[in-house]
Amino acid sequence: MKKQIKFYSGNIAAAEGALVAGCRFFAGYPITPSSEIAEHMALRLPQVGGVFIQMEDELASMAAILGASWGGAKSMTATSGPGFSLMQENIGLGAMTETPCVVINVQRAGPSTGMPTLVGQADIMQARWGSHGDYEIIALSPFSPQECFDLTIKAFNLAEEYRVPVIVLMDESVGHMFEKVVIPPKDKIKIVERKKPTVPPEKYMPYKAEDFVPEMACAGEGYNVHVTGLTHDEKGYPQATDPEVQDRLVRRLCDKIRKNEKKLRDIEEYEMDDAEVAIVSFGISARSSKAAVRLARQRGYKVGLIRLKTIWPFPDEYFEKLADEIKKFVVVEINYGQIKLEVERNVGRDKTFLLPKMGGEIHKPDEIYRKIKEVYNGN
């Protein structure tokens, strides 16, 4: 098969990416501005032998994709702010039971129902901390329809590799803009499958991991499968009163992501070689930021852009190192300062500046350029 060139919106590109990655189960509850994903999956999944279910709400949607994953399918849901809030409890269950799955959140302006049809990027912290207890997830942020395709595939691969819910943090602008999307030939796309047990059923320890991530037997494969949100030992059985078991489990759940931060790191650097000031941005905001960097460079400012494609785990070490080289960091995001907190934690408060937007519109390159000038000149 040759490569194909399509003209897709970000939402459609993400849905097609999911199918290429092997997604064969979607459960969801349509919500603006993510609905095109559900609509497209409803059309396409039956064509490839998959299952689409429109659920009664987002709690059930999240529960259903966890169940489907334990049934052996690659599964996904898609939502936006209010729905993402409702999914949090079961995202925690997914983290605790180490269930591979993908959740797309096409962010709109919040809080609450906010501005349903307009852009926001204020679910960054919610993606990381939305459920109770200590856990880690992975979150990716595409800035074009092409990346909606590419990063959704990557999200499935990481979900399978790390046995964790992976969040694709899109935004309304990226979801609804149409652009060229290149679909590589099938044999050029890397697809990862979850590790399966190689031992006979009587020797299988479902939560024993050599390298952080245990092998996963699904229902119907001949192994005992016990899935619980209670603290469980290596056999998978509840040990809800043993702090040592809790310690082992929670450390592993977090460390499998934390200790692999460098491997999970995905950053695009633009004009950073001699930069004195760095813009930090992601998603649609990074496009305006890139335009602003071009403007500033034409006028002689030594400015670069750090674009985060992997948002969680946050690249602490990367920013710590940069703190010595870069004088100031300007975080451009459509919220009132979320990634800014992560940046300043690593490089210091005195070096971190914020250009926020409360939602409903994206930054204009001009206003970012003005902020660059202001910060650069030390005001």
Next chain:
Amino acid sequence: MRIEIKFGGFGGQGIILMGNITARAAAIYDGKNAVFTPSYGPEARGGAASSNVVISEEEIDYPYVTNPDILVVMSQGAYEKFAPILKDDGLLIIDEDLVKLKNGEGKVAKIPATRIAEELGKRIVANIVMLGFFTGVTKLISYDAIKKAVLESVPARFRELNEEALEKGYRQGIEWQEE
């Protein structure tokens, strides 16, 4: 160079499709970069509709249209709403039966797109007549590219009609350019 185009009219005239076809033609068949963003809100048929296209040889960062170089309008409401943001040396393209110009505009190209579509037997292809005209007038997109993009966007049984609509508009556009 970055060119910004805005299409405006009523919901139901196929304004969103015009943007989609234009950007797709540029991106896929002319090999340029193009972004298409439909206006997106709680609107319905009969209300205001607009769609936006940015075309460039270079990478396109900011995806939205702020000051269009070209404004194509098929309703009085869209003309009044968007004419103020048209660039000073921008080009205004109108359906002359649906838009009454208010004051001394700069460059204007007119076509009775809806009337021509009615003469072809289907009012619904007015947007395609207009797309043909736009292509002939601006030469931003090759005729071959826009034709391919139009034909893959319409049901098979309406291909001939749409092709005719596109060609009619295109020929008038070329005539306008020669004048």
